[in-house]
Amino acid sequence: MSGALSWSFIRLYLLVLLYFSANSILNVIIPLQGEALGATNTTIGLIMGAYLFTTMFFRPWAGQIIQKYGPIKVLRVILIVNGFALILYTVTGLGGFVVARILQGVSTAFFSMALQIGIIDALPEKDRSQGISLYSLFSYIPGIVGPLLALGIWRGDMEYFGVVMIAIAIFTGVFGYNAKMEKAKAQPDTKNPAQTGNMLASFSQLMKNPHLFKCGVLMLSGSIIFGAITIFIPLYAEEVRSGNAGIFLMLMAIAVVISRFSFRKLIPSDGKWHSFFMMGTMLLLAVGAQSVSFAISGGVIFFYLGAILIGIAQALLYPTLTTYLSFVLPQGDRNVLLGLFIAMADLGVSLGGVLLGPIADSYSFSTAYMFCAVLGLAMLIFSYDRRKIFIG
Template structure:
C-alpha cells in the first residue's frame, strides 16, 4: 500500500485543478452583486441570481453521482472543463438579465466537478488515506475564499467589467489545461453487488433503511444550518450589536478551517469504522461556538472571536470525517449517488440557514437565533450518540 499517496505529484495536480476551478466563484460572488447594483438591480433580483447557483448544484448532485459512477470521473471531468470555459466566458459576454441562467449553469458544472473529483480521489487512494485526500480537496476548494474577495475588489476597481472578463477567461482556460490530463480513473470502481439496471430513484429508496446515511446526513444538515446562519448574518449581527468586526471574524474562521484541514488531516478516521466520540466532539465544538456567538453581545468581541475558532475547527473536520465514513459504509451499487445526495444535504443546510434562520432572527434576535442553532446541534449530537452503538456494531461485523 503506497504511503503518502495523498501528497504525491498526481494528487497535488488534482488539488491544483480544484483550486483553479473554485477560484472563479469568490470573484463572481463579489463582482456580480456590484454589477447588479451599478445597473439598478434590486437586492431581491441579486439574491435570486446568486441563489440559482446553490439551488441548481444541490438538486443535481445525486444525479451527478450516478453519471460519474456510469461514465467514470475522468470522462465527466473533461466534458465539464470545456463547459466551464464557455460558462465563465458568458459572464463577460452577456447582459445582466442572463446572469440567472449562467449562475444555474455554473451550479450544474460544480455539482459534477465536486463529485468527479471526490469520487476520483476516493477510488485512487488506499483506504487509510481517503480522509486525507478528501481533507486536502476541501482545503484546495476553500483557499480561494481567503484571497478571492480581495482580488475581486481590486479587479473591479482597477478595470471593471473588462478586468473581470479577462480573469474569468484566464481561470477557465487554466483549469481546462491543468485538468484535462488529470490522473483520475477512466471508470468508477464497481463492487460485486453492482446492479447497473438500478435507477437513481431506486437507489434513493435505500435511504429509508440506511442508518449510516441518515445519521451522517442529519449531523451534516444541522451543522450546515448553523454555519450558513453564521456566514450570512454575522455582518448584520456585528453591526446591530456593535461588537466585533465581521471581516475579522470570517477571516479568523476561514484561517482556522484551512489550518485544521491541513494540520489534522491524518487525524480524521479512515478505517471504515464509526467513531461516534470523534463526531460528537466536533458537533459539540460547533455547538459551543454558536452559543459563544450568541453571548458575544453581552461579553464582547473576545467571546465572538473564540466562537469563530470553535466553529471553524468543528466544520473543518466534520465533513471529511462523515464523507470518509460513508465511502466505506454505503453499498457499492448506490455509493456515488448517495454521496452526491450527502453533499446536497450539506448545501441544503446552508440554504436553510439563510432562509429559515433569517425569520427567526427577525422574530426574536440574532443572539436568540444563534442559541436556537446551538440547540439544534445538541439534538444532532444526541442522534449520533443514540445511533452510535448500532453503527459501531455494524462496522465491527463488516470488518
C-alpha cells in the same frame, strides 16, 4: 511522496483550488451587490441558495453518470460549463446572477463528484480519509485571500471583477483538461443494474439505510449553519462594531485549512462510528454559532472566535462522514449514494440562506445565528450512538 500526497494527487488538489477560487469572491460580492440594489435578505438568500440547491439536485445523477463514463470525460465537459457561468457573471446584473448560479451549481455537482470518486477509487482504504480531507482543504484555501480580494474589488473598481472571473475560468479550464485519475488496482464490477438504474429507488435509501440517514441528517444540519454564516456574514459584519467580513471569512478558512492538514491522520478511517468524536465536532459548531450571535453585544472578539470554532468544526465534519460512508455503503451503489449524501450538504447550505433570510428580516441576524446554535446542540445529542458500528 506517495499515496494521497503523490504528485498526481497534488495536481488534482491544485485544480480544486483553482475551481473554488471564484466562489470565495462571489460569496462576498453577491450579497453586497444585492444589498446595494435594494434586495432583501430573503432575496439574497434565494439567489445564493440557487447555486447549491441546483448542485444538490444534480449530484445523484452526477454519481451515476461518472460511474458510467468515468471521471475524466465528465470533468472536461463540465469545466466548459463552469467557464461559461463565470463569464456570465461579468456581463449581467443581479437577475443574470441567478442563471449563472444555476449553471455553476450544475458544474459543481459533476466536478466535485468526479474528483472525490476519482480520489476514493485511486487510493487504498487506509489513505481515503487523507485524500478526502486534502480535497476539502484545497477547496477552502481560496477562502483565505478571496474575501479580502472581493472587498478590495467592491470598494475599489468593479471592472476588475470581470477580469478576475475570466482569468479564473481560463486557468481552470486549461489546467483541468490535462488532469489524470487512474484506479490503483482493478476492482470487481459489483454494480447492481436494478439499483443504479433507478434513481428514485436510490433516494429511498436516505431513509432506509441507517448509516446514510444518520450522516445525512448531521451533514444537513451542519451545512444549514455553514450556509447561514457564509451567506450573511458580509451583511452582519457591518452591524458588529469593528467587524470585518473579509477577516472573518479569512480566519474561518485558515482554521479549516490548518485543521484539515493537522488533523487529517486523526480523522477516523476504520469504518466505525465514533460518537464522542462527532459530538465534540457538533459542540464546536454550536458554540461557534452562539459566539457569532453574541458578538452584536459582546464585541468583535466573539465574532472572530466564532469564525475559528466554526472553521475547525467544518474541517472535521465533512471528511469524517464521507470517509465513514465510503466503508459502510454497499459497493455497487456507493457512488450514487455518496452523491445523495453530498446533496444533503448542498441542500443544507442552500437552506441556510433560504430559511434564515426571513428570520433575519423579521428579527435580526443575531437571532438567526442563535437558532443555528440551538440546531447544533440538537445534533450533538443526535450524534451519540451506544452501538459500535463496524464495516458490514
